[in-house]
Amino acid sequence: MSRQVGLFLFKNDLRIHDNLALATAAAEVDQLICIYCLEPKQPPSSLRAPSNLSPHRQFFLQQSLTDLHQSLKNLGQQLMVTNDSPLDIIPQLITQHNIGHIYCSEAAGYYERLNWQRLIKRYPFIGFKSITTHTLFEIAELPFPIAELPDSFSKFRKLTEHLSIKLPQPKLASMPPSPAVFIPWPDPSPIKVDNLLFEGGEQRALAHLKNYFNSELASTYKETRNGLEGMDYSTKFSPWLANGCLSARQILRVLHAYEHHKGANDSTYWIYFELLWREYYQLYAHRHGKKLFSFSGLKLTKPATSFYPERFQKWCNGNTPYPIVNAFMKQLNSTGYMSNRGRQLVASCLVHELGLNWRYGASYMEQQLVDYDVASNWGNWQYLAGVGADPRGHRRFNLTKQTQIYDPKGDFIKKWGGDNFDSQLDSVDAADWPISRS
Structure with missing residues (x-):
């Protein structure tokens, strides 16, 4: 009897506990290739250079992959890491190892799911399984079709908060071996990280x-x-x-x-x-x-904002006329992290005080945040920009009032140098600046 060879594509599921997709793969094949592709997962989703991730994001991911590799080694497996796209490396592995089954955890990101569908269409003779591991509920368990997802969180919460939720899957106790395949890990560039708050894995x-x-x-x-x-x-x-x-x-x-x-x-x-x-x-x-990445979001009209390069650069660097915003941005750039309150205030500032296209802010957070999540990041930015899941429209915060509430003595602003800024926001007339594509 021929041996069944499978491939598991790791994405945002870097664990061996509560990973039903990985457990399913381990139970159904005789040999299994485990692989992670470092290439950017949603290149068209952002307006930045795709590879320009912050050192904190890179370092956390590197630690997480190393930890996962050790866990797999303890089960007689190994993790292969490559800079290649799944659309490039998986076809090679299919040919080399006669792979008959491919597995992954279901992705929230549109472009990840698009690539998965491309693989399915390209290889109709291979069995593909995508299993939910990133949510509390499976879509089939919801009391409504996904096409009828409520248009606000409050409506969603009322329909779901009392639903029973399955217990997490136990840790994997064993795995099938990997076939004789070796893909050397990319040589990691030295990553210098100061103010390390989180260790990956x-x-x-x-x-x-x-x-x-x-x-x-x-x-x-x-x-x-x-x-x-x-x-x-x-x-x-x-x-x-x-x-x-x-x-x-x-x-x-x-x-x-x-x-x-x-x-x-x-x-x-x-x-x-x-x-x-x-x-x-x-x-x-x-x-x-x-639509998660669309300038107009879920709305029919586009926001009355544009892109002013100088303003955006000052926002990124924490050099705006708003000390609390400056402090948060400098904290983000230094640590790769920012509080939820900070994220709301800097987003409100970018959209409402600076008049900037919200997608540039979302993209910068994608680059910087160690806890970047495609759904939460872009969904929350749409919410603040008034183009997403909020029936009340724009969320504009009074930055002076917020400062008085959350930093009344100015300790946070002082620590991060938020009160050191260029008093002139625009060095040239805004009309002279180019308008970005929307």
Whole structure:
């Protein structure tokens, strides 16, 4: 009997716990090739140079892949990492190893799903399986078709927050071996990272999950979640969630155990509330596909904003007339991270105070954030720009009032040098600047 050879394409699921797609592949084939492609996952989604990722993003991913490779080695497997696109490397492996089955975790990103469909059309004789691992619910479990996803989070929450959620899958105990195939890892360029807040990888994710719920922080989360700096004001699960080192179901299981032993309150519910917000944007990306990156978003008319290069550069560098925004942007550039409150304020500033095309802001965050997630990032930017899932339209924050509430003594601004800026926003008349494509 011929041996069944399969291929598993890792994407944003860099773990061996609660990975149903990987478990399915391991159970159905005799030999398995595990591969990760470093090429940018959504090149047309952004307006930046695709390879220009921040050192923090690169370093976190590098750590996560190294950790996954070690976990696979412990199971007699190996992880192959390549700079090639899946559309280039997978055909080579199909020919070389007579691959009959290809697996992956379902992706929220439109362009990832497009590439997957291209492979399916190109190889109709191969069995393809894409399995949900990045959400709390499977689409088939929802009380509505994905085409009828509610147009606001509040409507979605009312329909879903009481639904039962499956328990996470156990850690893989064994895997089929890899065939005799060797693809050397790309030589990593030296990455210099200062102000390292997060270490990548499933092991660090599990350690953080355990440490967070061993503390009492979950019981005060709702009161502290709008903090600006530090590791304790919010859960800080997002970098590992974004890279798939940790699943939403794993978090929810430990949250429920915490509530059982230490008591449930508004704060513990609010952690679930935030997981539902993330869930909504994952489904939002599935539902709206390419529109996630459209200037007009879900609306019929385009925003009354444009692209002014000098203003955008000053926003990126934290050199605007708004000290709180400057402080957040300098924090982001230095650490690869920013609080949720900060993300709202800098986005509001870019769109409403500076009059800039929101997609350039979303693209810059894609480049910088260590917890970049295509659905949450682009969905939230649409929300702030008034072209997404918000029936009330634009979300404009009073930056002076926000500063008084969240940094009343100016400590955060002072630490990050937010009050050091060029008093002149525009050095030339805006009419002289080119208008970007929309």
